[in-house]
Structure formats: structure tokens, C-alpha cells
Amino acid sequence: MTHKQRAEAALNLQIPDKVPTFELEFQLEDLMFGKPFLRNEDLKNKSPKEREFLIKENAEYMLHVYGQLEYSIIPVQYLDMQGLKETAMHIRKLTGDEYMLTAHGDGTFSIPNGDEMEKFCYWLADHPDEAHETAENMANQAIERNKELIDAGIDSFILCSDYCFNAGPFLSPKMFEEFVQPYLYKIIKETRQAGAYTIKHTDGNIMPVLDQLVACEPHALHSLDPMAGIDIKVIKELVGDKVCLAGNVNCALMQTGTEEEVIESAKYCLTHGKPGGGYIFCTSNVPFKGLPVERYKLILDVWKRMRDY
Secondary structure, eight states: OOHHHHHHHHHTTOOOSBOOBOOSOOOOHHHHHSSOOOOGGGGTTOOHHHHHHHHHHHHHHHHHHHHHHTOSEEEOOSSOHHHHHHHHHHHHHHHTTSSEEEEEOOOSOOOOOTTTHHHHHHHHHHOHHHHHHHHHHHHHHHHHHHHHHHHHTOOEEEEOOOOEETTEESSOHHHHHHHTHHHHHHHHHHHHHTTOEEEEEOOSOOGGGHHHHHHTOOSEEEOOOGGGTOOHHHHHHHHTTTSEEEOOBOHHHHHHSOHHHHHHHHHHHHHHHSTTSOEEBOBSSOOOTTSOHHHHHHHHHHHHHHOBO
């Protein structure tokens, strides 16, 4: 199977030849491969020719990095809309349909920062009509952006609005059902109808809104946060026949735990996520700057030993 076929099989709840892997974002590229990925600030004051050269060079570097890591899904990030489209189109020219390409694609309310939390909650309560109008506009903008990226070669979207703390959602299930769920459903529905896959990400304890998330019909749920008590064995039993599961490898342990604890976390996820298909191996957040490279390599070694069906 190609990498893309492997990802498609998992996202469609089928059994591929191997468990696919990817990350929502990979922040260790400079430590593991020698230089960082291109970012918007690197293109400031560059001429059109210089910009074109840098974007093509970065696309080729991305293929090197993600090829070495054996990712089935390549995250296309860090650039403006035009940069994302140019990157996707260049990767497609180089590799055809070998890889699935993904970009950010959410447009729903997420946890406000601490300074805005109280103001946001009062706004929902005092001005619900205005909140619904805002939510509708945000969803429509996300849908149009996603369709534009699909035309450029992106074929999956990470929906990265965070909804939950470790203790539970930032909105009650009732308020979530009113102000988030309908708009998430709309984004997923129209993005799927446009021909792309959707991976819904949120950290934290999703259990109070798990049924609502699944009812929105994303292809996959990520991150299945073990720091918030989410157990992939339980989630697999509850909804593994309805949605692909992605993640659950404990990022906290990867930074502060023993090697044995890191290995056991990776093994646990593969043991309980892999059976019957519908699982993508990845961390419970991202391989972030400051994470020891050896720890990330450690979980990839476990994946390589256990990935075959």
C-alpha cells in the first residue's frame, strides 16, 4: 500500500497492511534533521522568485523529513494561505498520491485564554443570537478555506479547536450542543462532501461530549489525552466501530517518565487501538520542542515492531 492508502484505510475503519503514523505537528525537525521548516517570517521582504525557491526547497525538505519518519500523512503548516497551496502543489508534483496531505481546518469556538474566559461566557449567555451568528460565520469561512486548499491538493484537515480541560469541557454539554456541535457538524459535513478527510483534535477530558463529537461524523478523533484520563481501550470499546482513533501515547511520560513507561504507553496504544483497524499511531499532542529526541525515536521503534497486521 502507499502511505496515503494506508491512512485512508485507517480513516475508513478498514485494516491496512500496517498501522499508519503521523503527528499534527512535528517540532523536532531541526534537532533530528538539521534545520527548521520554513515559516512565514522567513519569507518577509523576499522577491517572488526568492519566495518560490524557498517554498519549493522547503517542500522537498518536508518530504525528506516525513519520508524518513515514515509518516502516512504530511502536515502542511506554518505558511500563509498562498504558501500552503504552493507547498501542497509542489509536493503533489514530486510524489503524486504517495502521501496524504493535511492542514488546519477548524472554525469553531475553542477554549478562550484566561483573560477572555469570563467575558466569553457572559457573551454566550447575554447575546446568544450574536454568538450563533459569529459561529455560523466562522464555520462558513473555514469551509471556504478548506475547499480552496482541497483544490490545491490538500486531502485531509486537522480540526484543532480545543474544547476540554483535564476536568472536562470548557462548556457544559448542553451549551456545547448549542454553540459548538452544530457548527462542527457543518464544517465536517461540507469538508467531507468536498472530498477530504477530517481529523477532530481536542486535548482534555472529552468523555462528557464524546457522543456529540462522534455524532459530527469526523473520520478520526485525536488526541485521546491520557493526561486527562482518556483510555484508548475504553474509547475503542465505546466508539471504535464509528470513528478512527488517533493518538493516546502519553506526551508527559515521554518527557518526564522512564524509558520503560514510555515503551509501555506506546505498546498499550497499539495493543488496544490496532485490532480491527481504525487506528493511527501518534502522540497525545505533538513531538514538541524540548522533548528528548531519543524518547520520540523510542516510541517509533515500538511502532515499527508492532505495526504490521
